[in-house]
Amino acid sequence: MKKKLIIRTSLIVLLIILGIILFVIGKQHKVLLDNRDLTIDGVTYTAEAAYEIWVDGEKVGRTALNPGRRNVAYVVGPSHEIELREVKNGKPTGDSIVKKFRLSVKQSEVIINIPALAAGSDSFLYEAD
Amino acid sequence: MKDKFLLRMENVSKDFYGNTVLKNVNLNVKPGEIVGLVGENGAGKSTLMKIIFGSSEIYETGGYNGKIIFAGEEVNFRSSFDALQAGIGMVHQEFVLIPGYSATENILLNTEPTRPNILAEVFDERVNTLDWPEMKKRAKEAIGLLEVDLDPDMLVKEMPVGHRQFTEIAREINRESTKLLIMDEPTAVLTESEADVVLKVIKKIASMGIAVIFISHRLKEILTVCDYIVVLRDGEIQKELRPAETNEREIAEYMVGKDLGEKSGVNREKREFNETILKIENLWVDMPGEQVNGISLEVKKGEILGIGGLTGQGKLGIANGIMGLYPAEGRVIFKGEELPLNNTREILNRGLAFVSEDRRGIGLLLDQPLNWNIAFTAMQVKGEYLKNYLGGLIKWRDDEAISQLAREYIERLNIKCFSERQYARELSGGNQQKVCLAKAFALNPEVLFVSEPTRGIDIGAKKLVLDTLRLYNREYGTTIIITSSELEELRTISDRIAIINEGKIAGILPPTADRVEFGLLMLGKMETGEGVLNE
Amino acid sequence: MKNQDSLKTVNPVKQFFINYAVPILFIIMIVFAAPMSGLSPVFLINEVMTRLTRNSFLILSLLIPVLAGMGMNFGIVMGAMAGQIGLILITDWQIVGVPGILLAMLISTPIAIVFGYFTGIVLNKARGREMVTGMMLGYFMNGIYQLLVLYGMGKIIPIRDKSILLSRGYGIRNAISLDGIRQSLDNVIKLDIMGIQIPLVTLAVIALNCLFIIWFRKTKLGQDMRTVGQDMEVARMAGIDVEKTRIISIIISTVLAAYGMIIYLQNIGTINTYNSHEQIGFFAVAALLVGGASVSRASILNVFIGVVLFHTVFIVSPRAGKELIGSAQLGEYFRVFITYGVIAFSLALYAWRNRIEAENERKKAMMLRRASLQNEAEEGGNL
């Protein structure tokens, strides 16, 4: 009898854990990609270059993201990879930056600032208001 | 210290709400013994069996007095499951089987062997899968023990009746714990050849060391198979007999009791009747539990004919069949004209009426007032107690006439009630019965069937009901056919008494005949019955 | 003698046509209407395949109560409600894809268990009229569901996603789109065989459910349910807890219906918050009956035959109606008529047949008894 109780309780706990896992890996995040000027902690990053942006291996938007523009990507799950490929006059320059980032389940909508990312700042990602 | 008896009952008594049905019963059964139990209706057989089998009905009505020791331990079962656990099995008269299941499934019902399963750890043992090979094996074993020819894969609904009974027995045998098997009229629905096999099976079971309590109305069976015979009457054990030292006549004597000489209540008036009013030819009635198997009978105008017999033998089927309440076949000739069977309306129109044995179920509109109950049939069948308007287009109920009729009968039959507007449900059994009689009388019938008129009513009311019937018969010359389980009642009122056994007439006796003769007829001793009549 | 007719076994061909009157009728309809509709075979097969993956799981959830003798469980709408609650929540939480579907199932499970338990208790009280009570209970619970979703969500139950709320600030919108999980189960692995799309994973889930039912029938619990379904009194005398067994059968059915609803809606891609579940009961029951099932007997095969026949008629009838009479609206009404008509016809036929069969049984038993008694009498006479 007691054994059954233990098995049942642990099964329920297991299911709850499964639920949490599903929550984390199935969570969809809206990622706004800003190629705009940004000032963080007194440092200003200015948008100068256009980039082709790849999130988790998929290209966002059909064309490159010009300075001053914004695009949107939807990602699912906690950890992701973003790649910027610089474009000049419609041609890739070959320069590319790859960056990994993590999102918590609370972050439904985040903004990634491209100039900050390109400049190597760690605070390129922040929550949208 | 091992008890040599498997079952010992010491001074077991039982009453239902002050009505004693069993008095100081002492019964001892050894392992492997076959005990025959006989008795009239109401002798207490079924109550005794219910006590042993732990029927919850007994527990709920206050239990019993006395001691029961089973397998060396005192027991007091609260439900049949307790009894089953302890090792008592029961084979019922009506089959407790699933018709759509095979013999195997029925034999192992709720005792199926299973294969363990991981999911059972989470949910319940019930999610274990059935172990079919094991089930088949066990079913075959049980059938093998009985040494009968029973296909374990055959569906019960496709089996002949006898095989269904074997299935029931096999199920009880299959329970390894079974030490005592109660068999309540296991042969009642079987033909003789099928019954013979069942008897063999019973002997076989006993030889395996299982004790059997065997109830049957067929004395021949009791005498062939039992080690000893217990006769119950009025809740008491009358006698324990050994088959070798007794005969059917003696058993019948103990069962019905000897006439005490004076024969006080018996109808001794000899009346002559010449004209035949009702001629029944080869009547078959399909009434569940009371089947009539080809009865021929003549009823004389003006007489009171009693119909007796044990429960389930078919005596109730005759009236129900003729009145069209259950499907009937055959010919019934009333005053020289054939009655259309299965057409209640027409039969009522011709002047026959019926007071049903099922007072509350068929006899009354429990939720309607008395005046309705009494006048309803007459209103519907004869168009009485109606006011016609618009040339008969509107038939308005004449409540005043109905109430007057009701008041008349309330007075004549001395029905105790506040007014004719009281609901039938609120009356006592005896008064309800009188309402039923009044309903029939209101039709002014030429032939009146009355079934079990005194069942479930107290002694004072019984006498009143019977007196009313007698009076009605004498006053109006109405032919009355009264069916009753109580022989004494029939003897006080009838001019002739027909005893029904296994759906046939076992014999017709005058009320003055010896009780034992009646007893023998009830137990199916047709030949001696006829013989006695000729003496 | 007139009674001897009843002794003869009924002509098996006739018996077959009586038993399968509904499916045969549907096959005839399809044979006539399909060519008339002018739909191409590939289109038709694709459509039927879609309906098959969409509906089968839901209909399978009806099987276990039939086993337990409780008839068609119109109460599966409550399972559907549970499924929808799960879907609404994951939509709000923005859990997408297969994890979203699984999470919706996980959330709907305890809700469905509670609903099923409640239904089981009510149906135990309404013994002998389970079907009509289950149906009315579905309507009743719809009120409770509205209370929860239309008034509770956004007020008592926090909903963050304003886009699924009504403009007044609480209560879920009439229609919410399931973009996050739309056909994500179907699309995990999708085969294309000669233009026919086959969503393998969904089919696998359905197959899993079938296996579950087959396995379940072989368990002790399944056997007990069968026993209860055949004869409650005998089951009780054998020591089976009849009430509990019946409740369990309804719980299983309700939980499966919740999953079925989720599978159904992920294929469709939008929830009609206040309508989707309403008709699920009718359509599922109708499809099962079209598949040749009856109130007391339903198999997995009936489910698939039913889905194919019922939905083929559904797909074909508006087009055929338009070709024939020039009215598409007519086909729409015809679908509804078919659904209700099939249920009415099957249930009536079943009740009627039961009465006739009982009467035949009685006559047969009487004849047998008579024959055996007469035989015995003759033998006795010969001795």
Added chain:
Amino acid sequence: MNERLKGIIENIGLPRLLIASFLLLLFIIAPFVGVRVDTSINDVIARFAMNGILVLSLFPMIKSGCGLNFGLQLGVIAGLLGAVISLEMKVTGFAGFVLAIIISIVFAIIFGYLYGLLLNKVKGEEMVVATYVGFSAVSFMSIMWLLLPFKNPDMIWAYGGEGLRTTISTEGYWHHILNDFLSFQIGSHITIPTGALLFFALLCLIVWAFFRTKAGTAMEAVGSNPDYARSCGIDVDRVRIQSVIFSTIIAALGILVYQQSFGFIQLYNAPLMMAFPAIAAILLGGASVTKVKMWNVLLGALLFQGILTMTPSVINNLIKSDMSETIRIIISNGMIVYALTRRMKVRS
């Protein structure tokens, strides 16, 4: 004391008591939330007159033991046929209404007879079969409304469409023909629809009288105890068919009265769910699946319509949200579920 209280509650029935007190409460708080009591009373009376006959139509079938008439829609369809045929013939005013009644009765007799035959064949499963017969009849008629060759331009779609309109106005034919008959005002906001109330009363009287005739007595006996009736030589099946026909006719008249008051004939899916409110009302009035009295009809119609009128106005004003529909669903269907789960005598 406690026992007696329990007895009283048991007698009236807990749900009835709850709903009656709820209704009373609504009336009490109505003035405080700005709902006029007199207009509310006016609405309740109007709706009572409008719906009462549909509730009454359940009476004969419960009396004869056929149970709750879940197939009420058949009567409604007979009434709809009467209405549209009468309109098609362009007979206006009182004559038109009488014509509609006559045509409806003819259809109701035919439908009721067939429906009764069917119900006799499915004894024990009447309610579930009746529900779906009702549903399928409504959807079948939807097809018919499209196909039947009606010509009156007041009834068919003005342009492009096919068949009859979904709602047809009775304006110009027999709109408010009963409501306005002898109607009078009490105060400024209460109008008594005398004619409709009289018609309802007349039908109640006819039903009451019928159950005092030979045939009615037989019907009641069949409902009380079919075995008793059979043993008295009554053809139980025939009596049941009579009761079904009777119920169907009253339902047909009920929908006609409804239409003249409502002002529109609603076709297609409108009658689909009509059985449930009527059933809920009679149950609310104190009837059960097997027992009914005339006062159950009147009380039930009044209580149920009272709730329907009062909840939208009062509750909406009170909590500023429209919960009336949800409350209606819960009360009416809950009432039916409650009645279905009451234990009743087991009959063969």
